[in-house]
Amino acid sequence: MRRALLSATLLTPLPAGADALAGPAVQQPTNWTAIAMFALFAALTLGITRWAARRTRTAADFYTAGGGITGFQNGLAIAGDYMSAASFLGISAQIFTDGYDGLIYSIGFLVGWPIILFLLAERLRNLGRFTFADVAAFRFAQTPVRLFAASSTLAVVLFYLIAQMVGAGQLIKLLFGLPYGYAVGIVGVLMMLYVLFGGMTATTWVQIVKAVLLLGSATFMAVMVLASFGFSAEALFARAVAVKTDLAAAAGAGDPATAGRSIMGPGNFIKDPVSAISFGMALMFGTAGLPHILMRFFTVPDAKAARTSVLWATGWIGYFYVLTFVIGFGAIVLVATDAGYQDGQGALLGGTNMAAIHLAHAVGGDLFLGFISAVAFATILAVVAGLTLSGASAIGHDLYATVIRKGQADSAAELRVSRRTVVVLAAAAVLLGIVFEKQNVAFMVSLAFAVAASSNFPVLLLSLLWSGCTTRGAVAGGCVGLVASVGLTIVSPTVWVAILGHASAPFPYSSPAIVSMPLAFLTIALVSLMDRSPRAAQDRARYAEQRVRAETGIGAAGAASH
């Protein structure tokens, strides 16, 4: 049972604190320093929102900040959108527990970025205006492709959002000592205010502020850890191995030296090869299909800035994962050896996810502990704001303006629908956060990645790069990928056994991507090849025009002037 729980946890460190769910999240004493620091952050970001609200008049302002974000700013905002609290707490906790295994995740989360740059970024910018569906539906029949894209966007956004909300509630209960419901409510209200009034401008700046705070404080922690070892990584690793060896010996392990050394290589993270490959695929290609990430490419003025933003984002995210690695090892050395951070049995106070938080206290005292708690809260807000905006654009732009009004909606009407959607999504997020409080929703983030890798990514890639792709092929393949990834997740051990309590799962692997992603590609290819409809002829004929625009930027939507 412990193993099942552990593997469910290990498979998804990304959500804010979805990991925190697997461990006990005990409400801590109210932490006033943290609350004061967070109040400062909230005041600052609401100030930004007020400023942004005056600049948010049209649909373009709302969805893309008028296209006036620079490549550097967008790179930071992407990093802020992508580095969730669990990248920080979950991965450092995993390194604290198992050492090397945490690095496997970090790498999986990073390698998708070069692929986005090489294959998608500039084409997205040149073809789209507001949502990735603008690009996927560029030469196809609008209604079916938009309906598919809006459904898969909402699926990804909802799964991701639930995991974030539940994680947020658990985390804030731990860090601030506030009741779960308050925590979820505060997150819901703040994210609604940012997005509703400040649109993409406010969301971008909240993400930038958060990225700077998170990178800054993680740098401080890593430097403090390395400084105590004369900036020698070898010395840090050697001490960590010694600590783990002592702990193993104290626990009565047969071979403590081997147990100690195990943190320097891959451990139990991945049991069977198929799950390893499947999971790797979902991480790598899922990033390239996350609607809230793809949306960020429309906030910059041109293809050049789109490329620059990926370079900055990759650099910051990669740097952050190196820091997390040092922080995890620092926690082994400084936190695992200090009885003050543990209960009587050697377990961490507040659960394993508190490793980085305790380390913050060890290197920076009470004040820095409060600061890092506030940063963790800010981190969740930046992520959920991006998700909500993406969901609102799927309803406002893809469904209302394009499908229902056939592209004839004026900007004001579209904006009104999107804003109403923001309110509905915020209410739904809070409600679902409360409904799922006691559930283990850790699998929902890997599900979001698997859906993105199996539906959005194949449709986007083939619509961009294969002239033979047709409306029917794209819609059929995308839907197959969506249904297969959700369906296989339900009948996988993570849900079928661990949550629904069946004895064994029909689909034995922990991630569906190895089946659902090739299935989607294959369906798109076969259906497109067999498609003899008049629409298909039109779809194929328009590829030349799409290609020229995608590659040269002729006719691309420009930045709105302010």
Place this chain on the structure above:
Amino acid sequence: MTDADVARMMADPRYRALLRQRGRLGWMLSAIVTAAYAAFILTIAFDKPALARPLGAGVNSVGIVVGLGLILLSVASTAVYVHRANGAFDRALADLLRDHAA
């Protein structure tokens, strides 16, 4: 853009050369990153001890160097692409667009 504009662009040898060069760079780098990551995941799947082996006399292991190498490769390959695409390729594109302006 009219169909004639599209046809004129597609017939331009400079356009075809740009697409070929930029496409080749993009696919080549994608292949390198994907192959490196696949090799890493496959090693984890089939031969964990290879990554756990220590480097020299210390505790630092092959896996840590490989892991950090993959992070560096991701950043370096994006840097190479952005350098070429925002430099030489965009200059070639600017020339092309000047001649194809209406």
